[in-house]
Amino acid sequence: MKRKVREILSWYGADNPGTLTNLARLLNQGKLGGSGRLVILPVDQGVEHGPGRSFTPNPPAFDPRYHFELALEAGLSAYAAPLGFLEAGAREFAGDLPLILKLNNRENLSSDKDPEQAVTGSVEAALRLGCAGIGYTVYPGSALRTEGYEKLQALAEEARSCGLLVVVWSYPRGAGISKEGETALDVSAYAAQIAAQMGAHIIKVKPPANFVEQDEARKTYQKAGLPTDTLADRIKHVIQSAFNGRRVVIFSGGAARGEEEVYEEIRGIRDGGGFGSIIGRNAFQRDRADALRLLDNVIKIYQGKW
Amino acid sequence: MKRKVREILSWYGADNPGTLTNLARLLNQGKLGGSGRLVILPVDQGVEHGPGRSFTPNPPAFDPRYHFELALEAGLSAYAAPLGFLEAGAREFAGDLPLILKLNNRENLSSDKDPEQAVTGSVEAALRLGCAGIGYTVYPGSALRTEGYEKLQALAEEARSCGLLVVVWSYPRGAGISKEGETALDVSAYAAQIAAQMGAHIIKVKPPANFVEQDEARKTYQKAGLPTDTLADRIKHVIQSAFNGRRVVIFSGGAARGEEEVYEEIRGIRDGGGFGSIIGRNAFQRDRADALRLLDNVIKIYQGKW
Amino acid sequence: MKRKVREILSWYGADNPGTLTNLARLLNQGKLGGSGRLVILPVDQGVEHGPGRSFTPNPPAFDPRYHFELALEAGLSAYAAPLGFLEAGAREFAGDLPLILKLNNRENLSSDKDPEQAVTGSVEAALRLGCAGIGYTVYPGSALRTEGYEKLQALAEEARSCGLLVVVWSYPRGAGISKEGETALDVSAYAAQIAAQMGAHIIKVKPPANFVEQDEARKTYQKAGLPTDTLADRIKHVIQSAFNGRRVVIFSGGAARGEEEVYEEIRGIRDGGGFGSIIGRNAFQRDRADALRLLDNVIKIYQGKW
């Protein structure tokens, strides 16, 4: 095994070899295999935003098999989705690439003031589908976060004991956080720390904006002269906030947008020491050829070739 | 074993030998081993205050291994942290010093009127990580305290049956308590009593200020002529309130501040019969050399050498 | 066994012999053993009112062992306290007198409009501590009473199946009851009935005042010409309301006050057919010698010697 992968596994000393095995599967998969970097395809927008809005821009994406094929053909590290999407391809694509069962989900048919995700899968389901791990979303700062954290605690304990990875989507929300604050540097760093302290093996946060939400954090940053101007600077602080780089943190791609904008962001993540990306809409809402080209370019950037 | 340690163990007659063994481990560890005094390093600020604010003042503290090393090198009695921080060092530092798994935590991304902690760990996790005990925070006086007490009851019962220690952080809060009242003498004494009645083996409260919050308590104190002028006087009353000194009560160090101020407070705790300190920010937010010097001085004070 | 005790046991035909054995233990203990009368020492004020206010008037009472000794030396029937206080003496005083584990408690750091008690112990704990029974407080009339009743239901069912006694503190409270009404005759009678209907073996209520809260009750009493002038009259109605005297009802002593006042009340309870008293503050807030004298006099009153 590549030294870089060995090194990453060494950070997870409290986990059993089963969990390390699954982590190694992700880190050795696809075009980035062995580099210590990851690109994951997540497709939970069917639940999160509805199918019409999510898949009409690229109708083949209505078909669950499309996403398995896309992730495989693009040479990605893993594919993450809710129960149904995984069940619809797990036999056909068994053994082709690591799967992550997204265990909680939230539809947006109600505009809840206090967002909350429902548990829609289980560790048993992850095992029977041959998944490498479970995925779970927490909403730090939200009114219902306590219940969310406690469900994660129980699911993560069970998953770890079965040798599964725990991937946490950490999305700050709620009355105490401004809209801009949801991607503030201090808040993103905080979100990464919370997931790491909950025992997440892989953490997904949004790329941090050049903005600081909390007064106390701002004072501390200024006093320490923490550089925050470039995305790389800010990514570096988020990575530092996840156990000084000893937890795998990857960044979401957000809404579909111009390619150049995507590449620029990926370069910032790479230069700041981010471990990779989780790219959904920017992949499956483009047509197949475009998506494959974009993902290939993203991978090249992480390989330092571009 | 030192006579002082034997004496302390004798106060816990309802506990099984496993719990006594873990209590002995803390009392025999480090530079204060055998003295009946304790200094514990707690690092939950990554969750409680966010990583930026907590660790930027001393960047090595972003690394989970730093805290194990700091506690060891300083000769402290134990290290307490949430799941993630312990998992990130438990294999590497196995057997080096007693660990306490902080089982509930609260991030401050929401300015809750009614504070609430989420359970983020388990007794099983404490056992598999080789911990000597569990830690748990209650908020006496807060609106959601009932649920908090009941979760503690269940976790503590399970922990005790497995031979683990129960360490309770007792922090009064809530609409019925003024800001100043949170550290009032009567309220601190009350907080210690509540934790003791819940079956805590070690109790952490804040050092009591020279202020009394509740009218009934003030009348009683005045009638009895209870001395409250010096910190030592007030510590004495808190210790008395924890089963007349038959439960181990330690005091938090609070926000980072001047060394002399810290030492003065430690002398008050010592002279009032406090069992020790739990010093987080005043340790890990200083650079390593300063922190080690400060902790060494604190220990010297408890040893009566300073 | 004394005939009186046999007769009382005969009222509890649905209970198993284990529960009867524990009831017999209380009824055979101490100076009132065999008389069918009981005096219990309850010490939950450390949690209910805070340690400063509760124990400063008589500082030896900070020590958990003090209360075991006081109850023993006074020849009382049982000692009731929360988990911590019992744990701190259960080994040392094992087998000396019947213990009752007070399973729920409420601190008064918050001035809740709607009082609520937290469960802070368990039936398992009662067994491992060698208790004769569990204690539980309900607040008839309060907003959160339903949850309180339902927790009692579950705990009482479990306790009874293990042969433990169920002692219920029944304290009317809440928006629908006037302050004076909390000890109204109709309300006290009602509180006793509710506890009896919940399956309590021993019921604790406050001595009823010469006041009727509910209009319907007042009309009925007047129509029937129910005598209510003397305390004995009113006690008689409360006892009647607890299954016509076929459940053991005891009365609380309330805040510390003049001895004569205490004795006068005890005579009223005795003459009305009350089964005894549960005397906390009037015992442990006096110095030891005074407390022993007072308790001895109370016992003499119940023995009909005074």
Add this chain to the structure above:
Amino acid sequence: MKRKVREILSWYGADNPGTLTNLARLLNQGKLGGSGRLVILPVDQGVEHGPGRSFTPNPPAFDPRYHFELALEAGLSAYAAPLGFLEAGAREFAGDLPLILKLNNRENLSSDKDPEQAVTGSVEAALRLGCAGIGYTVYPGSALRTEGYEKLQALAEEARSCGLLVVVWSYPRGAGISKEGETALDVSAYAAQIAAQMGAHIIKVKPPANFVEQDEARKTYQKAGLPTDTLADRIKHVIQSAFNGRRVVIFSGGAARGEEEVYEEIRGIRDGGGFGSIIGRNAFQRDRADALRLLDNVIKIYQGKW
């Protein structure tokens, strides 16, 4: 509590206060209460030998109430019997004396080469009947002993956690032991040791005969010059073999026989430091008056008055 009882309780440091409470109950009951000596009435012969053979010599003994009354009137320490006999008197005699539920039993309708007892009760039953403990027979040396030990392990663990005593009847049997060897000194000592190592609180063995079964033991005794001539000598060795006197060992009375023979044996048990007797057939197979006189004399011997 008497100092002797306190001292005995102190030997059981790994037990919870509930178990100590029940041990104290036995040690404080009856005419020997407080002396550190015990006499228990066991009536399992109805199952072990059949009712005809057991109760026809004294027909009132067919009635389950007879044995409760006999034990009470004689001032014994406890009454031990199988489920049915206890159920038939537990309500009527609730609280009168400590009961021990004999959890396994063996009828002799089959002349098994390899004796085996059946579990005929449960810890739940012991709790609902208000018992102080459970009783269990093991047959060291027998072909089926492994299963017997393992059932005891599980029942004893459960009983201890509920605060019950564990009383073990340890009767060597089997192909490897000669008939005479069943009560050999080395074998009796061995039987006591096995029960103690299984965690028994009270151990019942047969009085050892002046005979040594195992060659290795004989050599060791001879080399050490162990005195074995008098019963007191031999009892002393059995007591020594049960943790050097730090476990309560009592001796069975065996088949009914002449009074003087009984008294002589009791004196030997007393003089060798035995903790008491468990006397069945010699009590209930005599008529009531005779039995009461015999038991009274036995008690007087243990009191050193005779």
Add this chain to the structure above:
Amino acid sequence: MKRKVREILSWYGADNPGTLTNLARLLNQGKLGGSGRLVILPVDQGVEHGPGRSFTPNPPAFDPRYHFELALEAGLSAYAAPLGFLEAGAREFAGDLPLILKLNNRENLSSDKDPEQAVTGSVEAALRLGCAGIGYTVYPGSALRTEGYEKLQALAEEARSCGLLVVVWSYPRGAGISKEGETALDVSAYAAQIAAQMGAHIIKVKPPANFVEQDEARKTYQKAGLPTDTLADRIKHVIQSAFNGRRVVIFSGGAARGEEEVYEEIRGIRDGGGFGSIIGRNAFQRDRADALRLLDNVIKIYQGKW
């Protein structure tokens, strides 16, 4: 922590940090602490051989406290015993030295053709007594070994998940093995391998004699020219057979005998790379002073000083 201890812990990569913590406790305890060598005091002869034969040679050894004191005063690494012996000292000696609960035991009152051990303790008991691990005997080659292996499998799995060590006594027996063959080199090596393959963390076998039992093994050894003349040669092969030295193997001392003989054997164990000894009868059957001197010499040999 000493480098040697760290190195040994590194061999147990599939174990959780809790188990490593307990392994570190043994390796850091006593006079050999940090050296990577161990001397353990086992006292199960009370059950295995009977108390008379075991303790009469040194009567203080009848007292359970004697063995705790002996192990402590001699500076040993741990004390292993059945439930009763540990229960009788666990509170008094809590925290003084690592304890190992011997979970199965066999009395020799029956001369079974097919030896079998009974499970007489539990993982729960090990936790509540504060033990570092469990001990278990298997009889490779015996008729009933399958059941023995399967009970070990279940207990070991449970113990490991709770962070406890698993120590396996591996004693070949049975119709297919000659008496001499029980300590044959090939058989001892085989016994060590079996325990290692069952997941034992520490393995106890008897020192191998210069004899080979199985024909196939003899041929292979001869072909390879395996040196077997000295004890050191043979120990080396046993250590090699336990994962090439990556499992801790210790050797039993056997029956009490002359000191020089003991020392000679220890030197052979040391020179062959054995990790230490488990010395029962040669310790507790001598008088205290002799035992302490012998154990001190054994330790000096392991320290290379003698």
